[in-house]
Protein backbone atom coordinates (compact mmCIF):
# COMPACT_ATOMS: atom_id res chain seq x y z
CA UNK A 243 0.00 0.00 0.00
CA UNK A 244 1.32 3.47 -0.90
CA UNK A 245 1.65 5.43 2.33
CA UNK A 246 3.60 8.42 1.03
CA UNK A 247 2.57 12.04 1.43
CA UNK A 248 3.64 15.12 -0.53
CA UNK A 249 3.84 18.40 1.39
CA UNK A 250 4.03 21.51 -0.78
CA UNK A 251 5.68 24.40 1.06
CA UNK A 252 8.35 23.97 3.74
CA UNK A 253 7.77 26.84 6.14
CA UNK A 254 6.98 26.17 9.79
CA UNK A 255 3.60 24.63 8.81
CA UNK A 256 5.05 22.25 6.20
CA UNK A 257 7.94 21.28 8.47
CA UNK A 258 5.62 20.41 11.35
CA UNK A 259 3.24 18.51 9.10
CA UNK A 260 6.24 16.53 7.76
CA UNK A 261 7.63 15.67 11.21
CA UNK A 262 4.22 14.64 12.47
CA UNK A 263 3.33 12.47 9.46
CA UNK A 264 6.79 10.86 9.51
CA UNK A 265 6.40 9.99 13.20
CA UNK A 266 3.28 8.05 12.22
CA UNK A 267 5.30 6.02 9.72
CA UNK A 268 4.44 7.86 6.49
CA UNK A 269 7.09 8.42 3.82
CA UNK A 270 7.11 12.20 3.36
CA UNK A 271 8.28 14.33 0.45
CA UNK A 272 8.71 17.90 1.71
CA UNK A 273 8.89 20.23 -1.26
CA UNK A 274 9.71 23.93 -1.56
CA UNK A 275 10.27 25.94 -4.70
CA UNK A 276 13.00 28.06 -3.05
CA UNK A 277 16.55 26.90 -2.30
CA UNK A 278 16.01 26.25 1.45
CA UNK A 279 13.28 25.10 3.75
CA UNK A 280 12.22 27.45 6.59
CA UNK A 281 9.80 29.94 4.99
CA UNK A 282 9.15 33.34 6.58
CA UNK A 283 9.98 32.22 10.14
CA UNK A 284 13.63 31.66 9.19
CA UNK A 285 13.90 35.38 8.39
CA UNK A 286 12.25 36.73 11.54
CA UNK A 287 14.12 38.11 14.54
CA UNK A 288 12.12 37.13 17.61
CA UNK A 289 8.56 35.83 17.78
CA UNK A 290 5.57 37.26 19.61
CA UNK A 291 4.14 36.66 22.15
CA UNK A 292 7.17 35.15 23.93
CA UNK A 293 9.97 36.99 22.11
CA UNK A 294 11.93 33.77 21.66
CA UNK A 295 14.57 33.81 18.93
CA UNK A 296 12.81 32.64 15.77
CA UNK A 297 15.60 30.72 14.05
CA UNK A 298 16.66 29.14 17.38
CA UNK A 299 13.22 27.51 17.51
CA UNK A 300 12.94 26.63 13.85
CA UNK A 301 16.51 25.50 13.05
CA UNK A 302 16.41 22.35 15.25
CA UNK A 303 13.19 21.34 13.48
CA UNK A 304 14.80 22.03 10.10
CA UNK A 305 17.74 19.76 11.00
CA UNK A 306 15.37 17.08 12.35
CA UNK A 307 13.52 17.08 9.03
CA UNK A 308 16.83 16.90 7.16
CA UNK A 309 17.99 13.88 9.16
CA UNK A 310 14.69 12.01 9.41
CA UNK A 311 14.85 8.65 7.60
CA UNK A 312 11.19 8.98 6.48
CA UNK A 313 11.50 12.49 5.04
CA UNK A 314 12.96 13.48 1.69
CA UNK A 315 13.49 17.21 1.12
CA UNK A 316 13.01 18.54 -2.41
CA UNK A 317 14.09 22.18 -2.63
CA UNK A 318 14.12 24.36 -5.76
CA UNK A 319 11.29 22.13 -6.94
CA UNK A 320 7.96 23.04 -8.52
CA UNK A 321 4.77 21.04 -8.92
CA UNK A 322 3.85 20.86 -12.61
CA UNK A 323 1.04 18.33 -13.02
CA UNK A 324 -1.11 16.30 -10.64
CA UNK A 325 -3.37 13.45 -11.69
CA UNK A 326 -5.80 11.74 -9.33
CA UNK A 327 -5.62 7.95 -9.49
CA UNK A 328 -7.44 5.09 -7.73
CA UNK A 329 -5.05 5.03 -4.78
CA UNK A 330 -3.88 8.67 -4.65
CA UNK A 331 -2.06 11.04 -6.98
CA UNK A 332 0.55 10.91 -9.71
CA UNK A 333 2.64 14.07 -9.44
CA UNK A 334 5.04 15.52 -11.98
CA UNK A 335 7.71 17.86 -10.59
CA UNK A 336 10.54 19.94 -11.97
CA UNK A 337 13.66 20.40 -9.87
CA UNK A 338 15.35 23.58 -11.03
CA UNK A 339 19.12 23.42 -11.42
CA UNK A 340 21.17 24.95 -8.58
CA UNK A 341 24.30 24.56 -10.72
CA UNK A 342 25.91 22.83 -7.74
CA UNK A 343 26.26 19.08 -7.18
CA UNK A 344 24.39 18.50 -3.88
CA UNK A 345 26.36 15.31 -3.21
CA UNK A 346 29.70 17.18 -3.34
CA UNK A 347 28.90 20.61 -1.83
CA UNK A 348 29.63 20.86 1.90
CA UNK A 349 28.54 24.49 2.26
CA UNK A 350 32.13 25.60 2.93
CA UNK A 351 31.52 28.97 1.25
CA UNK A 352 34.76 29.07 -0.78
CA UNK A 353 32.81 29.67 -4.02
CA UNK A 354 30.89 32.54 -2.38
CA UNK A 355 34.08 34.18 -1.20
CA UNK A 356 35.59 33.87 -4.67
CA UNK A 357 32.60 35.37 -6.52
CA UNK A 358 33.47 38.96 -7.49
CA UNK A 359 29.91 40.27 -7.95
CA UNK A 360 27.56 41.43 -5.18
CA UNK A 361 23.99 42.40 -6.00
CA UNK A 362 21.09 43.67 -3.89
CA UNK A 363 19.45 40.85 -1.98
CA UNK A 364 15.76 40.33 -2.92
CA UNK A 365 14.55 40.54 0.67
CA UNK A 366 17.01 42.96 2.26
CA UNK A 367 17.99 45.19 -0.67
CA UNK A 368 16.37 48.38 0.67
CA UNK A 369 18.25 48.05 3.95
CA UNK A 370 21.64 47.43 2.31
CA UNK A 371 21.43 43.62 2.12
CA UNK A 372 23.74 42.28 -0.56
CA UNK A 373 24.42 38.79 -1.85
CA UNK A 374 26.85 37.22 -4.29
CA UNK A 375 25.84 35.56 -7.56
CA UNK A 376 26.64 32.27 -5.83
CA UNK A 377 25.11 32.32 -2.37
CA UNK A 378 23.49 30.58 0.58
CA UNK A 379 19.83 31.62 1.01
CA UNK A 380 20.59 32.37 4.72
CA UNK A 381 23.22 31.16 7.21
CA UNK A 382 21.20 28.24 8.66
CA UNK A 383 19.83 27.10 5.27
CA UNK A 384 18.76 23.48 4.87
CA UNK A 385 20.06 21.89 2.76
CA UNK A 386 23.40 23.55 3.47
CA UNK A 387 24.22 23.83 -0.23
CA UNK A 388 25.09 26.93 -2.25
CA UNK A 389 23.03 28.01 -5.23
CA UNK A 390 24.09 29.90 -8.34
CA UNK A 391 21.95 32.71 -9.73
CA UNK A 392 20.57 31.43 -13.06
CA UNK A 393 21.22 34.89 -14.54
CA UNK A 394 24.94 34.40 -13.88
CA UNK A 395 24.91 30.90 -15.30
CA UNK A 396 23.35 32.09 -18.57
CA UNK A 397 25.92 34.85 -18.89
CA UNK A 398 23.43 37.69 -18.26
CA UNK A 399 25.54 39.31 -15.54
CA UNK A 400 28.65 40.01 -17.63
CA UNK A 401 28.07 43.74 -17.72
CA UNK A 402 27.89 43.75 -13.92
CA UNK A 403 31.34 42.15 -13.68
CA UNK A 404 30.62 38.44 -13.46
CA UNK A 405 33.92 36.61 -13.69
CA UNK A 406 33.31 35.22 -17.19
CA UNK A 407 34.99 38.48 -18.22
CA UNK A 408 35.41 38.77 -21.96
CA UNK A 409 34.03 35.30 -22.67
CA UNK A 410 31.28 35.36 -25.31
CA UNK A 411 30.17 31.74 -25.03
CA UNK A 412 26.99 30.79 -23.15
CA UNK A 413 28.09 28.69 -20.16
CA UNK A 414 25.91 25.81 -21.38
CA UNK A 415 28.23 25.49 -24.41
CA UNK A 416 31.30 24.83 -22.25
CA UNK A 417 31.38 21.85 -19.94
CA UNK A 418 34.44 23.04 -18.08
CA UNK A 419 34.80 26.76 -17.53
CA UNK A 420 38.45 27.80 -17.31
CA UNK A 421 37.53 31.29 -16.06
CA UNK A 422 34.79 31.01 -13.43
CA UNK A 423 36.28 31.87 -10.03
CA UNK A 424 33.65 29.84 -8.15
CA UNK A 425 34.67 26.72 -10.12
CA UNK A 426 38.35 27.28 -9.38
CA UNK A 427 37.79 27.95 -5.68
CA UNK A 428 35.70 24.82 -5.30
CA UNK A 429 38.29 22.66 -7.05
CA UNK A 430 41.01 24.14 -4.82
CA UNK A 431 38.91 23.02 -1.82
CA UNK A 432 39.06 19.52 -3.34
CA UNK A 433 35.31 19.31 -3.99
CA UNK A 434 34.60 20.15 -7.64
CA UNK A 435 30.91 20.70 -6.88
CA UNK A 436 30.10 23.60 -9.26
CA UNK A 437 28.14 22.32 -12.26
CA UNK A 438 27.52 25.22 -14.62
CA UNK A 439 25.97 22.88 -17.17
CA UNK A 440 23.49 21.27 -14.77
CA UNK A 441 19.99 20.97 -16.27
CA UNK A 442 16.54 21.03 -14.67
CA UNK A 443 15.39 17.57 -13.59
CA UNK A 444 11.94 16.04 -14.15
CA UNK A 445 10.71 13.93 -11.25
CA UNK A 446 7.64 11.75 -10.77
CA UNK A 447 5.99 10.81 -7.48
CA UNK A 448 3.12 8.57 -6.56
CA UNK A 449 1.55 9.64 -3.25
CA UNK A 450 -1.62 8.81 -1.37
CA UNK A 451 -2.30 12.34 -0.12
CA UNK A 452 -1.07 15.92 -0.46
CA UNK A 453 -0.79 18.80 2.02
CA UNK A 454 -0.63 22.36 0.71
CA UNK A 455 1.44 24.51 3.11
CA UNK A 456 2.36 27.24 0.63
CA UNK A 457 2.18 30.04 3.23
CA UNK A 458 1.81 33.77 3.04
CA UNK A 459 3.88 36.70 1.95
CA UNK A 460 3.97 40.34 3.03
CA UNK A 461 2.03 42.85 0.92
CA UNK A 462 4.44 45.03 -1.07
CA UNK A 463 3.52 48.71 -0.79
CA UNK A 464 3.10 50.48 -4.11
CA UNK A 465 5.67 53.21 -4.80
CA UNK A 466 4.52 56.40 -3.17
CA UNK A 467 2.44 54.89 -0.35
CA UNK A 468 3.38 57.12 2.62
CA UNK A 469 6.58 57.91 0.71
CA UNK A 470 7.67 54.30 0.15
CA UNK A 471 10.23 53.97 -2.68
CA UNK A 472 10.37 57.77 -2.75
CA UNK A 473 12.04 58.43 0.62
CA UNK A 474 14.95 56.26 1.78
CA UNK A 475 13.84 55.95 5.39
CA UNK A 476 10.34 54.61 4.73
CA UNK A 477 10.57 50.82 4.99
CA UNK A 478 8.19 47.88 5.43
CA UNK A 479 7.66 45.86 8.60
CA UNK A 480 9.55 42.92 7.05
CA UNK A 481 12.51 45.19 6.32
CA UNK A 482 12.39 46.48 9.91
CA UNK A 483 12.28 42.87 11.17
CA UNK A 484 15.43 42.16 9.14
CA UNK A 485 17.04 45.38 10.46
CA UNK A 486 16.57 44.18 14.08
CA UNK A 487 17.84 40.70 13.31
CA UNK A 488 21.40 39.86 14.39
CA UNK A 489 21.54 37.55 11.35
CA UNK A 490 20.26 40.31 9.04
CA UNK A 491 22.21 42.67 6.78
CA UNK A 492 23.01 45.20 9.54
CA UNK A 493 23.82 42.54 12.17
CA UNK A 494 20.92 43.82 14.28
CA UNK A 495 21.86 47.53 14.18
CA UNK A 496 18.71 49.64 13.82
CA UNK A 497 20.17 52.13 11.39
CA UNK A 498 18.67 54.36 8.71
CA UNK A 499 18.99 53.34 5.06
CA UNK A 500 19.84 56.96 4.11
CA UNK A 501 22.96 57.48 6.26
CA UNK A 502 23.51 54.26 8.29
CA UNK A 503 23.04 56.26 11.52
CA UNK A 504 21.21 54.87 14.55
CA UNK A 505 17.58 55.99 14.60
CA UNK A 506 16.21 57.54 17.80
CA UNK A 507 12.65 58.23 16.74
CA UNK A 508 10.69 55.58 14.87
CA UNK A 509 7.00 55.33 13.94
CA UNK A 510 4.85 52.50 12.61
CA UNK A 511 1.77 53.00 10.43
CA UNK A 512 -0.60 50.05 10.89
CA UNK A 513 -2.95 48.82 8.15
CA UNK A 514 -0.84 50.84 5.69
CA UNK A 515 -2.73 51.19 2.43
CA UNK A 516 -5.97 49.78 3.88
CA UNK A 517 -9.04 51.27 2.27
CA UNK A 518 -7.07 52.29 -0.83
CA UNK A 519 -7.32 50.49 -4.17
CA UNK A 520 -4.06 48.64 -3.64
CA UNK A 521 -4.44 48.02 0.12
CA UNK A 522 -5.13 44.63 1.70
CA UNK A 523 -8.95 44.48 2.02
CA UNK A 524 -9.01 42.40 5.23
CA UNK A 525 -7.31 42.26 8.63
CA UNK A 526 -4.04 40.29 8.48
CA UNK A 527 -4.35 39.40 12.19
CA UNK A 528 -0.64 39.43 13.04
CA UNK A 529 0.45 43.03 12.30
CA UNK A 530 -0.62 44.54 15.66
CA UNK A 531 1.46 41.97 17.54
CA UNK A 532 4.35 42.30 15.05
CA UNK A 533 4.45 46.07 15.68
CA UNK A 534 4.25 45.54 19.48
CA UNK A 535 7.13 43.05 19.19
CA UNK A 536 9.23 45.35 17.02
CA UNK A 537 8.81 48.28 19.42
CA UNK A 538 9.61 46.15 22.49
CA UNK A 539 12.75 44.79 20.85
CA UNK A 540 13.77 48.26 19.63
CA UNK A 541 13.60 49.45 23.23
CA UNK A 542 15.58 46.39 24.35
CA UNK A 543 18.31 47.51 21.93
CA UNK A 544 18.20 51.09 23.23
CA UNK A 545 15.57 52.20 25.77
CA UNK A 546 15.98 55.87 24.79
CA UNK A 547 14.53 55.30 21.29
CA UNK A 548 11.08 56.90 20.99
CA UNK A 549 8.54 54.61 19.33
CA UNK A 550 5.01 55.50 18.17
CA UNK A 551 2.40 53.23 16.63
CA UNK A 552 -0.27 54.94 14.52
CA UNK A 553 -3.22 52.57 14.51
CA UNK A 554 -6.91 52.43 13.84
CA UNK A 555 -8.10 49.18 15.46
CA UNK A 556 -6.08 46.96 17.75
CA UNK A 557 -6.19 43.20 17.34
CA UNK A 558 -4.94 41.05 20.22
CA UNK A 559 -6.84 37.81 19.56
CA UNK A 560 -4.49 35.08 20.79
CA UNK A 561 -3.31 33.67 24.09
CA UNK A 562 -0.98 36.14 25.79
CA UNK A 563 -1.47 38.80 23.09
CA UNK A 564 -3.22 41.40 25.28
CA UNK A 565 -0.47 41.06 27.90
CA UNK A 566 2.07 41.50 25.11
CA UNK A 567 0.40 44.75 24.02
CA UNK A 568 0.39 45.93 27.64
CA UNK A 569 4.10 45.12 27.88
CA UNK A 570 4.70 47.44 24.92
CA UNK A 571 2.73 50.24 26.63
CA UNK A 572 4.60 49.67 29.93
CA UNK A 573 7.88 49.92 27.99
CA UNK A 574 6.91 53.40 26.87
CA UNK A 575 5.61 52.66 23.37
CA UNK A 576 3.17 55.40 22.36
CA UNK A 577 -0.07 54.22 20.73
CA UNK A 578 -1.83 56.93 18.71
CA UNK A 579 -5.33 56.30 17.33
CA UNK A 580 -4.87 58.10 14.08
CA UNK A 581 -5.39 58.30 10.35
CA UNK A 582 -2.07 59.26 8.75
CA UNK A 583 -2.62 60.83 5.34
CA UNK A 584 0.60 62.49 4.26
CA UNK A 585 4.34 61.97 4.70
CA UNK A 586 7.04 64.34 3.57
CA UNK A 587 10.80 64.36 3.86
CA UNK A 588 13.27 66.99 4.97
CA UNK A 589 15.73 66.88 2.05
CA UNK A 590 18.68 67.63 4.32
CA UNK A 591 18.13 65.50 7.43
CA UNK A 592 16.07 62.86 5.52
CA UNK A 593 13.73 62.89 8.52
CA UNK A 594 10.08 62.23 7.77
CA UNK A 595 7.08 64.23 8.92
CA UNK A 596 3.83 62.33 9.25
CA UNK A 597 0.69 64.40 9.00
CA UNK A 598 -2.28 62.66 10.60
CA UNK A 599 -5.74 63.09 11.99
CA UNK A 600 -5.82 62.24 15.69
CA UNK A 601 -8.98 60.13 15.95
CA UNK A 602 -9.54 60.91 19.63
CA UNK A 603 -9.30 64.71 19.40
CA UNK A 604 -10.19 65.14 15.71
CA UNK A 605 -7.20 67.46 15.35
CA UNK A 606 -4.70 67.48 12.48
CA UNK A 607 -1.25 66.82 13.91
CA UNK A 608 2.33 66.34 12.71
CA UNK A 609 5.16 64.17 13.98
CA UNK A 610 8.77 64.04 12.81
CA UNK A 611 10.58 60.68 12.86
CA UNK A 612 13.84 59.19 11.60
CA UNK A 613 12.46 55.89 10.29
CA UNK A 614 8.88 55.18 9.23
CA UNK A 615 7.74 51.54 9.16
CA UNK A 616 4.74 50.47 7.09
CA UNK A 617 2.80 47.47 8.41
CA UNK A 618 1.32 46.43 5.09
CA UNK A 619 -0.30 43.11 6.03
CA UNK A 620 -0.13 39.59 4.68
CA UNK A 621 -1.19 38.41 1.22
CA UNK A 622 -1.38 34.99 -0.47
CA UNK A 623 1.70 33.60 -2.19
CA UNK A 624 2.13 34.68 -5.81
CA UNK A 625 2.39 31.04 -6.96
CA UNK A 626 -0.98 30.02 -5.47
CA UNK A 627 -2.95 30.36 -8.69
CA UNK A 628 -0.64 28.06 -10.64
CA UNK A 629 -0.54 25.53 -7.83
CA UNK A 630 -4.33 25.54 -7.40
CA UNK A 631 -4.68 24.89 -11.13
CA UNK A 632 -2.26 21.96 -11.05
CA UNK A 633 -4.03 20.47 -8.01
CA UNK A 634 -7.52 21.30 -9.33
CA UNK A 635 -8.50 22.93 -6.05
CA UNK A 636 -10.08 26.33 -5.49
CA UNK A 637 -8.83 29.66 -4.18
CA UNK A 638 -11.03 32.07 -2.25
CA UNK A 639 -11.67 35.60 -3.52
CA UNK A 640 -8.46 36.89 -1.97
CA UNK A 641 -6.25 34.11 -3.41
CA UNK A 642 -5.88 31.84 -0.36
CA UNK A 643 -6.68 28.13 -0.73
CA UNK A 644 -10.35 27.42 -0.10
CA UNK A 645 -11.43 24.98 2.60
CA UNK A 646 -14.23 22.53 1.76
CA UNK A 647 -16.22 23.92 4.68
CA UNK A 648 -14.49 26.15 7.25
CA UNK A 649 -16.88 24.96 9.99
CA UNK A 650 -17.38 21.25 9.37
CA UNK A 651 -14.47 20.34 7.08
CA UNK A 652 -11.67 22.83 7.83
CA UNK A 653 -8.28 22.12 6.21
CA UNK A 654 -9.98 19.85 3.63
CA UNK A 655 -10.41 20.83 -0.01
CA UNK A 656 -12.95 19.85 -2.61
CA UNK A 657 -10.50 17.15 -3.77
CA UNK A 658 -10.51 14.18 -1.42
CA UNK A 659 -6.92 13.58 -0.23
CA UNK A 660 -5.66 17.17 -0.58
CA UNK A 661 -5.41 19.12 2.69
CA UNK A 662 -4.31 22.60 3.75
CA UNK A 663 -2.46 24.16 6.67
CA UNK A 664 -0.77 27.39 7.79
CA UNK A 665 -0.75 30.57 5.75
CA UNK A 666 -2.11 28.69 2.72
CA UNK A 667 -5.53 29.06 4.41
CA UNK A 668 -5.23 32.78 5.22
CA UNK A 669 -3.35 35.20 7.51
CA UNK A 670 -2.08 33.29 10.51
CA UNK A 671 0.54 33.28 13.26
CA UNK A 672 3.12 30.60 13.98
CA UNK A 673 1.37 28.71 16.78
CA UNK A 674 -1.88 28.45 14.80
CA UNK A 675 0.14 27.25 11.78
CA UNK A 676 1.65 24.49 13.91
CA UNK A 677 -1.76 23.43 15.26
CA UNK A 678 -3.16 23.27 11.73
CA UNK A 679 -0.10 21.34 10.55
CA UNK A 680 -0.76 18.63 13.17
CA UNK A 681 -4.41 18.36 12.13
CA UNK A 682 -3.69 18.32 8.38
CA UNK A 683 -0.94 15.71 8.76
CA UNK A 684 -3.29 13.41 10.69
CA UNK A 685 -5.92 13.75 7.98
CA UNK A 686 -3.26 13.01 5.33
CA UNK A 687 -1.90 9.98 7.23
CA UNK A 688 -5.35 8.52 7.83
CA UNK A 689 -6.59 9.13 4.26
Ligand SMILES: Cc1cc2nc3c(=O)[nH]c(=O)nc-3n(C[C@H](O)[C@H](O)[C@H](O)COP(=O)(O)OP(=O)(O)OC[C@H]3O[C@@H](n4cnc5c(N)ncnc54)[C@H](O)[C@@H]3O)c2cc1C
Pocket residue numbers: 250251252253254255256273274275276279280281282283286288289290291319320321455456457458459460479480483528532535623625626629663664665666670671672673675
Ligand atom coordinates in the same frame (compact mmCIF):
# COMPACT_ATOMS: atom_id res chain seq x y z
C1 LIG B 1 7.25 40.78 9.47
C2 LIG B 1 6.55 39.57 10.03
C3 LIG B 1 6.75 39.23 11.35
C4 LIG B 1 6.09 38.13 11.90
N1 LIG B 1 6.30 37.84 13.22
C5 LIG B 1 5.62 36.82 13.78
C6 LIG B 1 5.80 36.50 15.16
O1 LIG B 1 6.59 37.15 15.86
N2 LIG B 1 5.07 35.50 15.71
C7 LIG B 1 4.18 34.77 14.96
O2 LIG B 1 3.51 33.87 15.52
N3 LIG B 1 4.02 35.01 13.64
C8 LIG B 1 4.72 36.01 13.02
N4 LIG B 1 4.56 36.26 11.69
C9 LIG B 1 3.69 35.36 10.90
C10 LIG B 1 4.48 34.09 10.46
O3 LIG B 1 5.51 34.50 9.59
C11 LIG B 1 3.55 33.08 9.78
O4 LIG B 1 2.57 32.69 10.70
C12 LIG B 1 4.28 31.84 9.32
O5 LIG B 1 5.38 32.15 8.52
C13 LIG B 1 3.34 30.93 8.53
O6 LIG B 1 4.04 29.75 8.21
P1 LIG B 1 3.74 28.91 6.89
O7 LIG B 1 4.63 27.72 6.93
O8 LIG B 1 2.29 28.68 6.75
O9 LIG B 1 4.14 29.86 5.67
P2 LIG B 1 5.54 30.43 5.18
O10 LIG B 1 6.44 30.77 6.28
O11 LIG B 1 5.17 31.51 4.22
O12 LIG B 1 6.18 29.23 4.33
C14 LIG B 1 5.62 28.79 3.11
C15 LIG B 1 6.68 28.07 2.28
O13 LIG B 1 6.04 27.58 1.09
C16 LIG B 1 6.86 27.83 -0.04
N5 LIG B 1 5.99 27.93 -1.22
C17 LIG B 1 5.08 28.88 -1.49
N6 LIG B 1 4.43 28.59 -2.65
C18 LIG B 1 4.98 27.43 -3.10
C19 LIG B 1 4.73 26.63 -4.25
N7 LIG B 1 3.79 26.94 -5.15
N8 LIG B 1 5.48 25.52 -4.43
C20 LIG B 1 6.43 25.18 -3.52
N9 LIG B 1 6.70 25.89 -2.41
C21 LIG B 1 5.97 27.00 -2.20
C22 LIG B 1 7.58 29.14 0.31
O14 LIG B 1 8.78 29.23 -0.42
C23 LIG B 1 7.81 28.99 1.82
O15 LIG B 1 9.04 28.38 2.08
C24 LIG B 1 5.21 37.33 11.10
C25 LIG B 1 5.02 37.68 9.75
C26 LIG B 1 5.68 38.77 9.21
C27 LIG B 1 5.46 39.12 7.76
